[in-house]
Amino acid sequence: MKRIRHDGVVVVGAGLAGLTAALAAAPARVLLLTGAPLNQGCSSAWAQGGMAAALAADDTPELHAADTVAAGAGLVAPDMARLLAEEGPAAVRALAELGAPFDRTAGGDFAQSLEAAHSKARVVRVKGDQAGRAIMEAVSVAVLAARHIEVRTGCRLRGLLQDSDGRVRGVVAEQDGALTEITARATILATGGIGGLYAVTTTPAELTGDGLGLAALAGAVIADPEFVQFHPTAIDIGRDPAPLATEALRGEGAVLVNTDGERFMARYHPDAELAPRDVVARAIHAEREAGRGAFLDAREAVGSHFPDEFPAVFAACLSGGVDPRKQPIPVAPACHYHMGGIVTDAQGRTSLEGLYAAGECASTGVHGANRLASNSLLEAAVFGARAGAAARDAKDPGTRPLAPVVPPVLPTSGLQILRKAMSRDAGVVRDAEGLTRLLGVIDALEAGHGQAPALVAARLTAACALARTESRGGHFRSDATEQAAPRRTFVTLAEVSPALKYAAE
Numbered sequence: 441m442k443r444i445r446h447d448g449v450v451v452v453g454a455g456l457a458g459l460t461a462a463l464a465a466a467p468a469r470v471l472l473l474t475g476a477p478l479n480q481g482c483s484s485a486w487a488q489g490g491m492a493a494a495l496a497a498d499d500t501p502e503l504h505a506a507d508t509v510a511a512g513a514g515l516v517a518p519d520m521a522r523l524l525a526e527e528g529p530a531a532v533r534a535l536a537e538l539g540a541p542f543d544r545t546a547g548g549d550f551a552q553s554l555e556a557a558h559s560k561a562r563v564v565r566v567k568g569d570q571a572g573r574a575i576m577e578a579v580s581v582a583v584l585a586a587r588h589i590e591v592r593t594g595c596r597l598r599g600l601l602q603d604s605d606g607r608v609r610g611v612v613a614e615q616d617g618a619l620t621e622i623t624a625r626a627t628i629l630a631t632g633g634i635g636g637l638y639a640v641t642t643t644p645a646e647l648t649g650d651g652l653g654l655a656a657l658a659g660a661v662i663a664d665p666e667f668v669q670f671h672p673t674a675i676d677i678g679r680d681p682a683p684l685a686t687e688a689l690r691g692e693g694a695v696l697v698n699t700d701g702e703r704f705m706a707r708y709h710p711d712a713e714l715a716p717r718d719v720v721a722r723a724i725h726a727e728r729e730a731g732r733g734a735f736l737d738a739r740e741a742v743g744s745h746f747p748d749e750f751p752a753v754f755a756a757c758l759s760g761g762v763d764p765r766k767q768p769i770p771v772a773p774a775c776h777y778h779m780g781g782i783v784t785d786a787q788g789r790t791s792l793e794g795l796y797a798a799g800e801c802a803s804t805g806v807h808g809a810n811r812l813a814s815n816s817l818l819e820a821a822v823f824g825a826r827a828g829a830a831a832r833d834a835k836d837p838g839t840r841p842l843a844p845v846v847p848p849v850l851p852t853s854g855l856q857i858l859r860k861a862m863s864r865d866a867g868v869v870r871d872a873e874g875l876t877r878l879l880g881v882i883d884a885l886e887a888g889h890g891q892a893p894a895l896v897a898a899r900l901t902a903a904c905a906l907a908r909t910e911s912r913g914g915h916f917r918s919d920a921t922e923q924a925a926p927r928r929t930f931v932t933l934a935e936v937s938p939a940l941k942y943a944a945e
């Protein structure tokens with residue numbers, strides 16, 4: 441195996457968390473490893489919503505933190521939510537200074553929209569649904585211009601290097617079919633979520649929980665992996681990944697109808713289309729399961745303004761032969777965001793020395809059981825910067841012998857089986873029978889292909905979903921619909937290994 445001795449910080453992943461961490465680690469030398477070129481292959485660039493921050497005169501970080509805690513259904517860490525909300529305005533201003541072209545009022549202030557479960561209009565956006573792409577363009581330019589950062593594309597994370605004390609000392613990366621050991625003073629995982637473990641996802645399909653799985657294999661503590669957020673309105677035009685129809689469309693007055701033309705949401709929740717995201721996702725799931733289908737009708741609410749106001753949604757619909765100015769958009773719930781992840785403190789430090797995590801692969805505790813809309817880019821920016829600064833100051837790792845662990849990769853055939861099983865059994869509606877069946881599928885795949893990181897991430901999700909015999913936030917159990925006393929999940933891979941028989945509580 442080739443070896444590179446890198447004395448600085450290695451960052452894996454080039455979404456907003458990874459790029460922010462890389463910038464914040466200056467003046468330490470940063471090696472940034474990414475599969476796709478910058479601004480491609482990451483969920484951040486696909487974000488249609490925006491970034492929440494208490495910037496308006498009638499808003500405060502306390503109110504933003506309170507909304508974050510309320511959305512998280514009893515499991516948000518309040519001190520972390522407060523930190524996120526307090527640092528939000530500065531994070532938005534810093535991105536604007538880098539060139540992110542946030543919409544402005546006539547007076548030059550940030551224009552802010554109201555989104556579901558926010559008590560104030562506090563989401564900064566870019567031209568309707570362009571926030572993620574525009575923010576990532578600005579940050580990518582800054583990263584490419586930064587002299588302390590070297591970007592390597594075409595790299596896949598294949599393993600972590602650990603020394604005899606368990607300290608993480610770098611990574612094993614695959615590039616052009618060859619493996620390279622890269623040592624580092626500090627390693628930051630910013631590898632995104634687990635959308636690619638589901639048959640229907642709004643995230644890049646390559647995101648199969650590799651960072652989460654590798655951290656778990658190395659012994660890191662994982663929190664709340666059972667909490668997956670399903671977006672109610674992915675556009676159902678047979679594309680993988682499924683393009684998103686942003687919630688802002690319902691905010692503008694678009695309605696949900698079934699094939700009978702019935703506006704069905706009133707049957708499920710008094711707030712109808714503006715009900716919480718998980719309620720809308722389950723309602724759409726139920727309509728589809730009952731054979732009635734589900735469509736987002738934005739003809740009246742948006743109509744001819746589509747190309748200007750929602751260009752990404754408009755283009756996605758047209759690519760599937762649907763003109764949303766004239767036709768309702770077929771929609772389905774899709775895996776959208778993983779609330780759980782590698783446990784970190786406020787500096788992005790994981791339970792393993794030398795290893796940091798930021799963005800969707802991390803669990804800072806700010807999302808609880810259900811993420812508040814437009815808090816994900818904010819979390820990536822705030823905690824990405826904190827992780828970068830902490831990694832810059834990491835202690836010298838010493839010279840103990842290293843033991844690279846490179847687990848197998850799940851082949852495409854196995855991944856297809858897993859994705860179907862995850863959507864069926866660990867999706868919008870779950871029960872003990874389905875989750876037990878899913879764990880059997882994971883066991884069989886592991887027996888055939890070894891302990892691939894994707895299977896580890898899937899096992900953590902399924903086993904903890906089985907163990908959580910209640911319904912809360914994004915986790916709905918049809919066989920346990922009530923809420924139990926609030927408790928977060930903190931778990932290691934050893935605790936959910938087959939030997940422990942996934943005992944439900």
Ligand code: SIN
Nearest residue numbers: 488489686687813814
């Ligand atoms: C959306 O625009 O509907 C998604 C926003 C988010 O996930 O925060």
